[in-house]
Amino acid sequence: MADIAATRLRSPLTLARGGGNAGVYLAFVVLLVALGFAAPRFFTFGNLTDVLRQAVPIAVIAFGATFVIGMRGIDLSVGSTLALSGLVTANLIVLGYPVPLACAGGIAVGAVIGLVNGILITKVGITDFIATMAIMVISRGIVLVYTQGIPIVGASDPAFRMIGQSYVGGVPVPVILTAIVFAIAFYVLYYTRFGRFVLSIGSNPDAARLVGIPTDKVKIAVYVLVGVLSAFAGVLLTSRLEAAMPEAGQGYELDVIAAVVIGGTGLSGGRATLFGTAVGAVLMAVVRNALNLLNVNTFWHQVVIGTIILIAVAADRFSRRQKA
Amino acid sequence: MTNAPLLEMKGIAKRFGNTKALDGIDLVLNPGEVLGLVGENGAGKSTLMKILSGAYARDEGTIAVRGKVVDLNTPKDGSRAGIAIIYQELSLFPDFDAAENIFAGRELRRGRLSASPLDHSAMRAAASRILKGELGVDVPLDRPVRELSLSHRQMIEIAKAISSNADIIIMDEPTEALEEVERKQLFAIIKKLQQAGKALIYVSHRIQELLGIVSRVMVLRDGGTVADLPVSDLDVDKVVGAMIGGSLAKQFPPRVPARSEPSLDVRGLTKRGVFDDITFSVAKGEILGVTGLEGSGKSALLRAIFGQIPHDTGSILIDGKQAAISDPTDAIRQHVAFLPAERKTEGIFPQHNVGWNLSIANLRTLGKITLMPKKEREIASGYISKLGVKCDGAAADITSLSGGNQQKVMLARWLLTQPKVLMLEEPTRGVDVRAKAEVYTLIQAAAKDGCAVIVVSADNAELLGLCHRVAVMFEGRISAVVDAATSKEETLALHSVRPPQGHHLQGGTHG
Numbered sequence: 001m002a003d004i005a006a007t008r009l010r011s012p013l014t015l016a017r018g019g020g021n022a023g024v025y026l027a028f029v030v031l032l033v034a035l036g037f038a039a040p041r042f043f044t045f046g047n048l049t050d051v052l053r054q055a056v057p058i059a060v061i062a063f064g065a066t067f068v069i070g071m072r073g074i075d076l077s078v079g080s081t082l083a084l085s086g087l088v089t090a091n092l093i094v095l096g097y098p099v100p101l102a103c104a105g106g107i108a109v110g111a112v113i114g115l116v117n118g119i120l121i122t123k124v125g126i127t128d129f130i131a132t133m134a135i136m137v138i139s140r141g142i143v144l145v146y147t148q149g150i151p152i153v154g155a156s157d158p159a160f161r162m163i164g165q166s167y168v169g170g171v172p173v174p175v176i177l178t179a180i181v182f183a184i185a186f187y188v189l190y191y192t193r194f195g196r197f198v199l200s201i202g203s204n205p206d207a208a209r210l211v212g213i214p215t216d217k218v219k220i221a222v223y224v225l226v227g228v229l230s231a232f233a234g235v236l237l238t239s240r241l242e243a244a245m246p247e248a249g250q251g252y253e254l255d256v257i258a259a260v261v262i263g264g265t266g267l268s269g270g271r272a273t274l275f276g277t278a279v280g281a282v283l284m285a286v287v288r289n290a291l292n293l294l295n296v297n298t299f300w301h302q303v304v305i306g307t308i309i310l311i312a313v314a315a316d317r318f319s320r321r322q323k324a
Numbered sequence: 325m326t327n328a329p330l331l332e333m334k335g336i337a338k339r340f341g342n343t344k345a346l347d348g349i350d351l352v353l354n355p356g357e358v359l360g361l362v363g364e365n366g367a368g369k370s371t372l373m374k375i376l377s378g379a380y381a382r383d384e385g386t387i388a389v390r391g392k393v394v395d396l397n398t399p400k401d402g403s404r405a406g407i408a409i410i411y412q413e414l415s416l417f418p419d420f421d422a423a424e425n426i427f428a429g430r431e432l433r434r435g436r437l438s439a440s441p442l443d444h445s446a447m448r449a450a451a452s453r454i455l456k457g458e459l460g461v462d463v464p465l466d467r468p469v470r471e472l473s474l475s476h477r478q479m480i481e482i483a484k485a486i487s488s489n490a491d492i493i494i495m496d497e498p499t500e501a502l503e504e505v506e507r508k509q510l511f512a513i514i515k516k517l518q519q520a521g522k523a524l525i526y527v528s529h530r531i532q533e534l535l536g537i538v539s540r541v542m543v544l545r546d547g548g549t550v551a552d553l554p555v556s557d558l559d560v561d562k563v564v565g566a567m568i569g570g571s572l573a574k575q576f577p578p579r580v581p582a583r584s585e586p587s588l589d590v591r592g593l594t595k596r597g598v599f600d601d602i603t604f605s606v607a608k609g610e611i612l613g614v615t616g617l618e619g620s621g622k623s624a625l626l627r628a629i630f631g632q633i634p635h636d637t638g639s640i641l642i643d644g645k646q647a648a649i650s651d652p653t654d655a656i657r658q659h660v661a662f663l664p665a666e667r668k669t670e671g672i673f674p675q676h677n678v679g680w681n682l683s684i685a686n687l688r689t690l691g692k693i694t695l696m697p698k699k700e701r702e703i704a705s706g707y708i709s710k711l712g713v714k715c716d717g718a719a720a721d722i723t724s725l726s727g728g729n730q731q732k733v734m735l736a737r738w739l740l741t742q743p744k745v746l747m748l749e750e751p752t753r754g755v756d757v758r759a760k761a762e763v764y765t766l767i768q769a770a771a772k773d774g775c776a777v778i779v780v781s782a783d784n785a786e787l788l789g790l791c792h793r794v795a796v797m798f799e800g801r802i803s804a805v806v807d808a809a810t811s812k813e814e815t816l817a818l819h820s821v822r823p824p825q826g827h828h829l830q831g832g833t834h835g
Binding site: 187191192193196199200203204206207208209210211212213214270271 | 630632651653655656657664669670671672673674675676680684685687688693694695737
């Protein structure tokens, strides 16, 4: 009995499931304790929920990016997808369409962008970096052309506002939705054939084809997944702001990659840790929040985040070399 | 000093781990001489050439060029000593033109400083002088080499060797991918180089062809020299005989008779330029060997049956029914399995454990929708004990296993797909002797269960010991099908280097 419990407990965190970055988990705990002393206000319930809510958009997209990076791919178009999807949703709400339809419209935009990314990469044969970078620029361009740089405001349908602004048992709804997305992604990545296909492609693309994995289809599906999750983040953000900002999600592609990498998923593919990604996304939000609480000039935030990325990856390298 | 040979290698030895790749090789080369170097795969030819070019460091022995002992520890040392090697996969920069490639790393400049601008016109003139003047070939000088034919690229490699004043030129399988006319051209150039006092080492599997070019032949077997004779004393049979030698006694399980009903029928399968009109069938329980030289189409044939590469015409029948296979996914659905030769690049998923690697080709056995970790452990443990895989259970990293045990996991992966047709490419490559015997037993057990088995191998002794029949491929065709129990290695080797004889052509019917 104890033995089974032990394997169960271990399994989501084992190497086979992507490992995770023990050093980062430790650093995270140390940081939280230190914060408790340095800024007592950090540990108030209101502040903690705020931190989580700030982590939401990056976390949601990063769960999808964990699939892409585990597959040895990359997607730079996530921030633009978020903006374009948010814009479409906001527009539909302003025009008076029903809330479910407006949300579905935004998410469909994300799915289409993901589909285009996937087809460009697999069927046209453009490198993932270049293809998604081009789509990133094009999508942002469409947003700017449509909005002329002016936010779309007035998406304040009460039902729509609920998505991003209400609470259940004191916990913000977006945080609950993010937890649900995490659970589904976790199941798909570690407990379905699709998840194994994704990580097999990342581990050895030639061997993946030779064991019968339809690699093109899987790749396209993964890019669609990221597109949908980016769009979902866009809907959440729009609902919270009751508006669509033309510059929404700018630079998110790098924050998302940072969250994934800090969590312990390597860019070399084959291994991916969703749990680590969640920690990475929250860690970045905590750092930003803490720097605010400690009255550090916001311009320093970038320096700190960059340093954390380097330390996290270096720690991961080091622990892996120790094992080998 | 003047009488010293151009090149003298003495007592060269090299080990890789516990295996002796070379053991006490002596090699002498005089100006104007063309030495043919032959041996089976793994005999040590390429190791010896890599030591000579400085790519590998030798463990023992001395190398002297023009009577002076030299140390060849890096490729740069090799070229400084006047040794140039032209590999099978040519090593040119595809986006540079001929002149840029010939002078790559030794660019001519308009001044003495290393920052001086490149003198493109001087390089182009020199390139043209070597290619047109000395070699007498018309190679386009202003196009990137990726647009040139293989033959032209080879000429550029040779020009590069000449321009660097190399006196010893090594050619590794230079005619493998050349057309008849291009080959003739190459032989003419070899003659010219010979007359200019250069010495050449010519490595090739094409014995007949080689005997027409070289002045002396050195035969390697298992890391040692077994013959070093002038070409006048030799013929194809003698060379092949020396290459094979007394075959090692291996542990083959006793043959089990095949059943009569055919399982796989291949009819007129053709991929233009690769293999042509291949027809054969394999019965349930039969093990068919396929041999042939590198490039004879044996590997491409298996990959075409598996749907990894498309074929042009012809059909594949399984259990008498037409099988539409356009990719490996289809093949696996039709219960066709394929174990590729390159385990590292085409087989294992290195970040994952034994259970993952074992179940990946048939994940449905782990659950319809949700994959059950418990089921995975059960199945993997079952195969681990059944196949005698030595590892720390299903959760052990695949890379922690020895080559032989990794290969057993690969075999288990395909047995789990319940194959009707099991195709194995070099199933014992990189596997030690003991594990080899175990792999043979497993292959035969699969046949006994009713699989039609095809084994491609460069090891003819293995094919004769394991298989019922062996098909020999030559330049994309089946040149002979022999009964394994009554044939000799020499027969297979001869058919591999000779064009098909008329009466062998009916080839592939089973029985």
